Amino acid sequence: MDTKAFKRSLQHSENYNRKGFGHQAEVATQLQSEYQSNLIQEIRDRNYTLQRGDVTIRLAQAFGFCWGVERAVAMAYETRQHFPTEHIWITNEIIHNPSVNQRMQEMEVEFIPIEGKNKDFSVVGIGDVVILPAFGASVQEMQILHEKGCKIVDTTCPWVSKVWNTVEKHKKIDYTSIIHGKYKHEETVATSSFAGKYLIVLNLPEAEYVADYIINGGNREEFLTKFAKACSAGFDPDRDLERVGIANQTTMLKGETEQIGKLFERTMLQKYGPTELNQHFQSFNTICDATQERQDAMLELVEHNLDLMVVIGGFNSSNTTQLQQIAFERGIPSYHIDTVERLKSVDSIEHRQLNGQLITTENWLPDGEIVVGITSGASTPDKVVEDVIEKIFTLKATGALV
Ligand code: SF4
Numbered sequence: 001m002d003t004k005a006f007k008r009s010l011q012h013s014e015n016y017n018r019k020g021f022g023h024q025a026e027v028a029t030q031l032q033s034e035y036q037s038n039l040i041q042e043i044r045d046r047n048y049t050l051q052r053g054d055v056t057i058r059l060a061q062a063f064g065f066c067w068g069v070e071r072a073v074a075m076a077y078e079t080r081q082h083f084p085t086e087h088i089w090i091t092n093e094i095i096h097n098p099s100v101n102q103r104m105q106e107m108e109v110e111f112i113p114i115e116g117k118n119k120d121f122s123v124v125g126i127g128d129v130v131i132l133p134a135f136g137a138s139v140q141e142m143q144i145l146h147e148k149g150c151k152i153v154d155t156t157c158p159w160v161s162k163v164w165n166t167v168e169k170h171k172k173i174d175y176t177s178i179i180h181g182k183y184k185h186e187e188t189v190a191t192s193s194f195a196g197k198y199l200i201v202l203n204l205p206e207a208e209y210v211a212d213y214i215i216n217g218g219n220r221e222e223f224l225t226k227f228a229k230a231c232s233a234g235f236d237p238d239r240d241l242e243r244v245g246i247a248n249q250t251t252m253l254k255g256e257t258e259q260i261g262k263l264f265e266r267t268m269l270q271k272y273g274p275t276e277l278n279q280h281f282q283s284f285n286t287i288c289d290a291t292q293e294r295q296d297a298m299l300e301l302v303e304h305n306l307d308l309m310v311v312i313g314g315f316n317s318s319n320t321t322q323l324q325q326i327a328f329e330r331g332i333p334s335y336h337i338d339t340v341e342r343l344k345s346v347d348s349i350e351h352r353q354l355n356g357q358l359i360t361t362e363n364w365l366p367d368g369e370i371v372v373g374i375t376s377g378a379s380t381p382d383k384v385v386e387d388v389i390e391k392i393f394t395l396k397a398t399g400a401l402v
Contacts, residue, residue, distance in 0.1 A: 018154040021082040035381035060375035062297035066290030068157030072134035096314035137186035158286040170245035171196030181249030183230040185283035200230035211267040245282035251319035309334035314379025320377030341385040
């Protein structure tokens with residue numbers, strides 16, 4: 001499929017909207033009351049710290065809702081206002097946050113059901129409204145919805161669209177897109193649907209494996225098995241790694257994406273020499289500012305003397321996991337939670353480990369005076385962060401089971 005031409009024709013269709021419906025002022029008040037927090041504003045005003053009793057909270061200087069997420073949520077609210085009686089669907093969680101997704105359901109914005117491994121679009125009727133979430137949707141999904149005559153409200157973040165444009169550029173000049181991301185993540189699924197040839201690398205070790213193959217060759221079968229779920233159909237490492245361009249899932253660790261870019265630049269330089277480099281390597285900056293700011297703020301926060309960190313965000317939120325990883329690497333006891341309900345008592349917290357396992361840790365709140373670092377992922381409303389901080393204050397003050 002000519003994905004670029006399809007995208008262009010979709011954007012000219014009268015059933016397509018990516019700018020909202022002019023109800024911004026009305027939904028702004030609603031969003032303010034549902035998601036904003038006076039306590040968080042107070043902590044910001046106090047230079048990102050607040051002490052109560054034995055607890056000092058240190059908040060990261062950039063955290064929580066990014067503008068792409070705010071925009072997507074506002075557009076979803078506007079969509080409900082604009083189509084008060086229509087059936088509204090969303091192809092995936094609008095963002096990776098349970099409380100926001102819960103609100104969507106209360107507003108009768110339904111998720112497309114999943115049958116086995118695939119979404120069942122047969123439930124969507126002609127003329128239904130379908131919202132595409134902040135991290136986008138695959139071109140195949142857009143095509144199905146367009147052909148069904150649905151009204152499509154596209155909240156895809158412009159930063160994500162920028163990555164799609166990058167892989168389109170690679171495709172046009174017959175480069176393979178090396179995408180730093182998670183092959184199952186919806187954003188990467190969407191990005192790879194716009195790519196021609198692509199290979200998804202999760203981290204630096206995987207990128208090094210590929211770079212080594214480019215320089216030294218290797219076991220083709222092993223390569224194909226390793227990346228079986230993470231490459232385009234018919235991918236051939238002996239043919240398709242001669243010209244590569246870098247793209248990324250916007251929420252991956254910025255430093256790692258940069259390292260991967262540099263690694264492939266060095267690799268192509270070594271293999272083809274400086275005069276040929278531009279014929280074999282392409283790199284555009286597609287790292288999202290918001291992700292970068294939150295990671296930088298986290299790096300600054302972990303420089304302080306912290307007794308523990310609480311990282312708040314959806315369990316399937318990639319950028320939240322990246323923040324948690326920074327705390328983990330510094331050896332700070334850190335707990336990734338998605339809602340305040342995970343704080344069971346002063347003695348017990350349920351939290352997600354980096355390996356994805358949900359565990360309960362006892363005695364997580366030390367006695368005496370403590371400093372607690374707090375941050376949250378780009379899809380977490382301030383209200384959720386407030387609830388967590390209030391509960392930490394209460395637990396420390398009363399020591400009671402709550
Ligand atoms: S994290 Fe960045 S790319 Fe993702 S929605 Fe927010 S602004 Fe957009």
